[in-house]
Amino acid sequence: DGVDSKNSKAGPSSLIDELGVQQPNTWPRKEAHWCRFCPYSSRNAFNITRHERGHTGEKPFRCDTCQKAFSDxxxxxxxxxxxTGERPHQCRTCGKAFVKGCHLLKHERIHKVE
Known part of the structure; x- marks a missing residue:
């Protein structure tokens, strides 16, 4: 995989230091799990698995209907x-329903203008 595990788990890489890239609040951390590809770490191993899929392109969840694949x-x-047509996020004012909660939040703004 081309990653020196001793250096990659010790903290931010020297290239990142040289570039002056701001690191997320992930280092230093006790009992952390580390990404094999970058300095990201998490206390939760599942977060690392999900994060590493961004590097590997792995998409283990596949829709039986249309074959579209997802990493998450x-x-x-x-x-x-x-x-399925399911729309679980319903506006309390007018009853219109949405697939995504963020779309409901955007919709609800129209009622505040009235």
């Missing part, structure tokens, strides 16, 4: 609503 179970579950 949450996005896969949201996608299935396209096929």
């Amino acid at each position: 179970r949450t996005n896969f579950a949201r996608h299935r609503r396209v096929h």
Whole structure:
């Protein structure tokens, strides 16, 4: 994989230091799990698995209906609503429903203007 595990798990790489890139609040951390490809770390091993899929392109969740693949179970579950018609986020003012909660929040702004 081309990553020196001793150096990659010790903290931010010298290239990142040289570029002056701001690191997320991930280092130093006790009992952390480390990404094999970058300095990202998390206390939760699942977060590392999900994060590393961004590097590897792995998409283990595949829609049986349209074959679209997803790296994240949450996005896969949201996608299935396209096929089922489920719209779980409903406006309390007018009853209009949405697949995504963020679309409901945007919609609700129209009622505040009235």
